[in-house]
Amino acid sequence: MSFLLAVLVLAQEPPKKEETAPPPKKPAYAALVGGDVHTVTRGVHRGGTVLLRDSKIHRVGTAVELPEGTVRIDVSGKRVLPGFVAVSARGLGAGTAAGKLADSIDPFQESIKVALAAGITSAHLEAGGGAFFGPGSAAASNAVVKMTYGSLDGMVILEPASVSLASWVNGSSSERYDIRENFRKARDFIEAERDFERRRADNRLKPNEAPPKAPAPVDRYVRQIKGEVVTRIPAAGTEQIRKALELVGEFRFKAVLTGVVEGWTLPDELGLARAYCVLTPRAKLHADRSSNRPSGSSIEQAAILRKAGVKFAILPPSPTAGTGGIAGRDLGYLPMEAAFAIKGGLDPQTALEAITITAAEICGVDARLGSIEEGKDADLVVLDGDPFDFRTLVDLTFVDGKLMYDRSKAGSFRHLKREK
Amino acid sequence: MRLLALAVLACLPSGEEETALTNVRIIPVASGEIEGGTLVVRGGKIAAVGKGIRPPAGARVVDGTGLTVFPGLVHPASRLGLGEAPAGLSGVTPQNLVYDELNPSLEAFARARGTGVTLFGVQPGGGAVAGQGLALKPGPDTREGLVADRTAFLRLSMQSSTAVKEALRQAFEGGRKALEAEKKTPAPKPDDRNLPLVRFLKGEIPGHVSIAGAADAAHFLQVWERFEEFKVRIVFLASGDSYKAAELLGARKALVVVRPDPAFAPFTRDRVNPAAEFARAGCVVAFAPGGDTPEALETHLFLASQAVKHGLGRGAALRALTLSGAEALGWEKRSGSIEAGKDADLLLLDGDPLGASTRVRAVWVDGREVYRGD
Numbered sequence: 147m148s149f150l151l152a153v154l155v156l157a158q159e160p161p162k163k164e165e166t167a168p169p170p171k172k173p174a175y176a177a178l179v180g181g182d183v184h185t186v187t188r189g190v191h192r193g194g195t196v197l198l199r200d201s202k203i204h205r206v207g208t209a210v211e212l213p214e215g216t217v218r219i220d221v222s223g224k225r226v227l228p229g230f231v232a233v234s235a236r237g238l239g240a241g242t243a244a245g246k247l248a249d250s251i252d253p254f255q256e257s258i259k260v261a262l263a264a265g266i267t268s269a270h271l272e273a274g275g276g277a278f279f280g281p282g283s284a285a286a287s288n289a290v291v292k293m294t295y296g297s298l299d300g301m302v303i304l305e306p307a308s309v310s311l312a313s314w315v316n317g318s319s320s321e322r323y324d325i326r327e328n329f330r331k332a333r334d335f336i337e338a339e340r341d342f343e344r345r346r347a348d349n350r351l352k353p354n355e356a357p358p359k360a361p362a363p364v365d366r367y368v369r370q371i372k373g374e375v376v377t378r379i380p381a382a383g384t385e386q387i388r389k390a391l392e393l394v395g396e397f398r399f400k401a402v403l404t405g406v407v408e409g410w411t412l413p414d415e416l417g418l419a420r421a422y423c424v425l426t427p428r429a430k431l432h433a434d435r436s437s438n439r440p441s442g443s444s445i446e447q448a449a450i451l452r453k454a455g456v457k458f459a460i461l462p463p464s465p466t467a468g469t470g471g472i473a474g475r476d477l478g479y480l481p482m483e484a485a486f487a488i489k490g491g492l493d494p495q496t497a498l499e500a501i502t503i504t505a506a507e508i509c510g511v512d513a514r515l516g517s518i519e520e521g522k523d524a525d526l527v528v529l530d531g532d533p534f535d536f537r538t539l540v541d542l543t544f545v546d547g548k549l550m551y552d553r554s555k556a557g558s559f560r561h562l563k564r565e566k
Numbered sequence: 567m568r569l570l571a572l573a574v575l576a577c578l579p580s581g582e583e584e585t586a587l588t589n590v591r592i593i594p595v596a597s598g599e600i601e602g603g604t605l606v607v608r609g610g611k612i613a614a615v616g617k618g619i620r621p622p623a624g625a626r627v628v629d630g631t632g633l634t635v636f637p638g639l640v641h642p643a644s645r646l647g648l649g650e651a652p653a654g655l656s657g658v659t660p661q662n663l664v665y666d667e668l669n670p671s672l673e674a675f676a677r678a679r680g681t682g683v684t685l686f687g688v689q690p691g692g693g694a695v696a697g698q699g700l701a702l703k704p705g706p707d708t709r710e711g712l713v714a715d716r717t718a719f720l721r722l723s724m725q726s727s728t729a730v731k732e733a734l735r736q737a738f739e740g741g742r743k744a745l746e747a748e749k750k751t752p753a754p755k756p757d758d759r760n761l762p763l764v765r766f767l768k769g770e771i772p773g774h775v776s777i778a779g780a781a782d783a784a785h786f787l788q789v790w791e792r793f794e795e796f797k798v799r800i801v802f803l804a805s806g807d808s809y810k811a812a813e814l815l816g817a818r819k820a821l822v823v824v825r826p827d828p829a830f831a832p833f834t835r836d837r838v839n840p841a842a843e844f845a846r847a848g849c850v851v852a853f854a855p856g857g858d859t860p861e862a863l864e865t866h867l868f869l870a871s872q873a874v875k876h877g878l879g880r881g882a883a884l885r886a887l888t889l890s891g892a893e894a895l896g897w898e899k900r901s902g903s904i905e906a907g908k909d910a911d912l913l914l915l916d917g918d919p920l921g922a923s924t925r926v927r928a929v930w931v932d933g934r935e936v937y938r939g940d
Contacts, residue, residue, distance in 0.1 A: 250781075
């Protein structure tokens with residue numbers, strides 16, 4: 147445990163600015179040794195090692211050689227997992243000012259500490275768009291944010307991360323018309339762009355011909371179709387899901403349906419459209435008795451979607467983290483929400499993916515986050531048991547290779563002594 | 567003791583003559599305390615201070631047995647003589663002078679004299695670059711008599727938002743360009759708008775940055791990253807949970823102005839003492855009273871004693887009341903401590919400055935008595 151202390155001190159040291167050109171910095175190595183490493187994407191290494199080099203995962207396996215000077219952290223008997231990813235969250239540093247979220251984010255918000263204590267290392271956040279525009283409005287900005295408590299360095303990793311098309315399902319017909327028109331213009335633009343590239347390759351451009359440029363807001367739709375930014379559409383019921391899939395089917399963009407409840411009634415359509423879903427497995431919705439089609443919530447939704455090949459992330463009913471609220475319903479218990487999906491027949495591996503790699507994919511950051519792989523960000527959690535066991539606690543949380551949470555040192559769980 | 571002190575004060579100076587105060591306890595702040603010392607004041611300045619100094623021939627000698635001499639207090643973040651601060655968001659008005667808003671006829675000045683503050687930094691309200699603040703001494707009752715320096719510092723207001731960060735970046739960039747233009751020959755006539763920024767970037771005047779929380783500190787430093795080549799004095803006027811950024815600011819040995827009163831950490835019943843947090847992290851701490859009302863000013867010394875009770879060093883607290891405040895205004899060479907050559911801005915107390923029952927017996931500004939306790 148004294149090694150832990152050393153890392154903790156290391157992590158809390160403020161970044162120093164060099165006056166002149168700094169000499170090439172020697173990499174800092176730390177290793178989590180002896181635990182069962184659940185990589186999520188590459189199986190489990192029993193009694194394995196995760197070697198960190200600065201802020202990245204350097205080596206993973208059972209026969210990893212540790213360079214000289216590596217800080218060894220013994221996690222025998224524990225499980226090492228990638229940090230959990232919350233696909234949507236309130237608070238966690240998000241500010242209320244208009245403009246870029248990166249310019250208003252508060253790395254000192256207490257809820258970040260609560261999230262770290264729950265093993266969450268990154269989240270998709272929405273900022274308010276000023277006094278009259280709450281989160282969810284068109285003016286709200288959003289970003290994928292790491293829980294780098296106390297420092298802005300490396301905190302915002304993707305902005306904007308998504309576009310909300312709530313008005314496609316909830317808006318007026320004129321709003322729907324505009325959305326469809328903009329998608330069409332974007333598709334035409336992409337075709338014009340391809341044509342330009344082809345003619346340039348064949349030297350058939352007119353003299354001084356400039357490449358086509360998409361005007362706002364068509365440029366945003368171009369990025370949506372190209373998959374550079376994820377499109378989120380709230381779609382709880384069967385009708386809303388159908389409506390959303392109609393748009394996805396026509397323009398083939400990377401779509402995430404959020405708050406999906408009746409997805410189990412049309413799993414194959416969701417699978418064919420390759421739409422991602424965000425589920426809250428314990429969400430309850432009574433069946434519509436006046437309807438002769440299947441309706442309402444089903445605890446089996448996640449398992450049914452899995453069989454149809456639909457990818458999904460899992461969120462608790464309240465996407466917040468704090469010391470208030472009702473225990474067990476918020477991000478402080480993210481793996482417990484996934485456990486509800488297991489209760490409904492989902493396999494634990496997919497449940498784990500739903501709060502790690504698939505969540506990262508939905509946020510557009512799976513190249514960096516969501517699994518324990520060499521070269522990925524060193525965002526890790528050390529658990530004292532099965533992630534889906536209600537007794538399990540987070541022992542350590544690392545973000546960018548820095549120890550950001552240590553249950554034995556600080557936080558609400560410090561006083562808990564566990565029987566071996 | 568109190569009676570004796572009163573008797574002494576009955577014959578204190580009123581003007582230009584040379585005065586020697588003998589047998590007093592002196593807390594110079596910048597150096598060690600002196601028991602039974604002598605203080606010589608001439609022409610509004612401190613001429614000599616120490617133990618065993620013989621009063622100069624012809625000087626009026628006053629026996630100060632029972633009295634403690636302490637530098638006059640400094641309030642670096644005041645709105646004395648002004649109305650409510652106008653709220654602004656991202657406005658850039660460096661040319662604004664708070665001097666133009668000052669109302670010298672306010673009763674507040676007369677009452678402030680008895681509270682022991684001898685140097686005020688008066689803050690302009692407004693946007694991202696709000697304007698120039700002034701240094702003010704509670705001397706004679708005219709505006710010219712009060713104002714010590716009408717362009718003492720530049721006031722910036724930080725808010726964690728794209729608009730304010732962009733406004734500050736552009737303002738600093740404008741200052742940098744004007745500074746480069748100055749080096750050309752013939753130098754162009756300086757623009758009123760850029761001059762205060764040029765003076766700030768040259769290090770001639772301090773820049774005061776209000777931060778309502780730790781996030782504001784982090785975002786300001788992110789803006790300042792591009793301007794690190796300028797060796798300037800940045801003073802952080804810190805409130806809210808700014809103490810969480812203590813490490814960030816301490817790494818730069820930043821000067822931080824805070825209210826002295828301890829608070830509670832969020833979500834806990836743990837006392838948090840912002841002043842001590844900043845000092846521990848390596849910041850220089852200056853105290854600002856909780857307001858400009860006589861009540862707020864009068865409880866200032868008591869709240870400073872509470873900061874000490876909750877973990878701030880006594881030396882740091884005494885400095886925070888005086889010299890560090892003067893430093894925040896760029897006045898540390900003239901006021902804020904008892905040293906030969908400095909302005910004779912002094913408090914005569916009947917006990918320790920942090921003692922709960924201590925009273926201010928007299929206040930001197932530039933060697934002249936502006937208040938006498940009853």
